[in-house]
Amino acid sequence: MAIGIMEVHLVKAKGLNSTCFFGGMEDPYVLIQYQGQEHRSRVAKGRGRNHVWDEIFMFKVENNIGSNDKNKVILKIMDKDSFSADDFIGQATIYCKDLLAQGVQNGVAKLPPLKYRVVRADQSYRGEIDVSITFTPKVEEELIEEDIGGWKESSYYIS
Numbered sequence: 008m009a010i011g012i013m014e015v016h017l018v019k020a021k022g023l024n025s026t027c028f029f030g031g032m033e034d035p036y037v038l039i040q041y042q043g044q045e046h047r048s049r050v051a052k053g054r055g056r057n058h059v060w061d062e063i064f065m066f067k068v069e070n071n072i073g074s075n076d077k078n079k080v081i082l083k084i085m086d087k088d089s090f091s092a093d094d095f096i097g098q099a100t101i102y103c104k105d106l107l108a109q110g111v112q113n114g115v116a117k118l119p120p121l122k123y124r125v126v127r128a129d130q131s132y133r134g135e136i137d138v139s140i141t142f143t144p145k146v147e148e149e150l151i152e153e154d155i156g157g158w159k160e161s162s163y164y165i166s
Contacts, residue, residue: 038085082099120139123137
C-alpha cells in the first residue's frame with residue numbers, strides 16, 4: 008500500500024496547435040487530476056507555440072498500488088476563452104504504478120522532466136507537455152514503548 012505525497016511539477020508545453028478561429032492559442036491552462044483530486048494551473052506564460060507554467064501541485068496518495076487505472080495522472084490542456092466555453096486542446100496520461108512502488112521501496116522516487124504527448128479526443132497528436140513527478144511515502148511513526156504509568160509506578164503498588 009502506498010501512502011504519501013506526490014508532487015507534480017508542470018514545466019512547459021510546446022507545439023500546442025491553436026483551436027481559435029483567429030489563430031494563436033493565447034491562454035492555455037492545465038487541469039491535473041489524480042484519484043478524484045484536481046488542481047488547475049494558472050494560465051501559461053509565453054505566446055505562440057511555447058508555453059511555460061513552472062508550477063508544482065501536491066496530491067495525497069492513499070491507495071493500493073495494484074491497479075494501473077487508479078494510479079495515473081491526467082493532464083487536460085485547455086484554452087481559456089473570454090466569450091465562450093474554454094476549448095479542450097488535448098490531454099496526456101502518466102501512469103504512476105511503478106513510481107509509487109519504487110518510492111515505497113526506496114523512500115522516495117522521482118521521474119525527471121519528461122515529454123508526454125498531448126492527444127486530442129480523436130487520438131491525433133497535439134504537441135507535448137513536460138512534467139516531472141516525485142513521490143515521497145509517509146514514514147510511519149515508530150511506536151516507542153515507555154515504562155511510565157505501568158503498575159510499578161502506581162501508588163497502589165504493594166511490595
